[in-house]
Amino acid sequence: MSTGAIVAICVGAVLITGLVAFLITSSGSTRPKRMCGGCNRAMAPDWQKCLFCSWVPAARLEFMTGPLANQVMYLNEEVTTLGSVAGTTIVLSDPAVSRKHLAIRNMGGIYELADLGSTNGVYVNGHRTPKKTLVSGDILRVGNTEMVFRRE
Numbered sequence: 001m002s003t004g005a006i007v008a009i010c011v012g013a014v015l016i017t018g019l020v021a022f023l024i025t026s027s028g029s030t031r032p033k034r035m036c037g038g039c040n041r042a043m044a045p046d047w048q049k050c051l052f053c054s055w056v057p058a059a060r061l062e063f064m065t066g067p068l069a070n071q072v073m074y075l076n077e078e079v080t081t082l083g084s085v086a087g088t089t090i091v092l093s094d095p096a097v098s099r100k101h102l103a104i105r106n107m108g109g110i111y112e113l114a115d116l117g118s119t120n121g122v123y124v125n126g127h128r129t130p131k132k133t134l135v136s137g138d139i140l141r142v143g144n145t146e147m148v149f150r151r152e
Contacts, residue, residue, distance in 0.1 A: 066145025096143030
């Protein structure tokens, strides 16, 4: 066997070994990595903020019922308002929602909900409440609209 043939076999073996190793490591997890929105580095699932650049993931409302059912709205502002009139951050065309129904304030990654004097009230996890610090998984109801508060 010639030296060229031996080199070709060795190179082929290295390439095949590398391909097999790549396939094994890449097929181990189908869950996407959680990436920082500020510096685009990988973040551990339990990090409340990026340890590299201090970016804090935005919270969101996942609408289950009502006019925005199956939609997601991100709470990117310092104060997010919900109501039935233009000028609120999230407009709900629901007859049981007051013009300015509620506000959610981001206080450095802590989200606080406040009823803005609505007629029908704000319910969190089935209890009418004028004010509450939200935790991920809380179910909010205003009028005929239900939504889940989520925070990564």
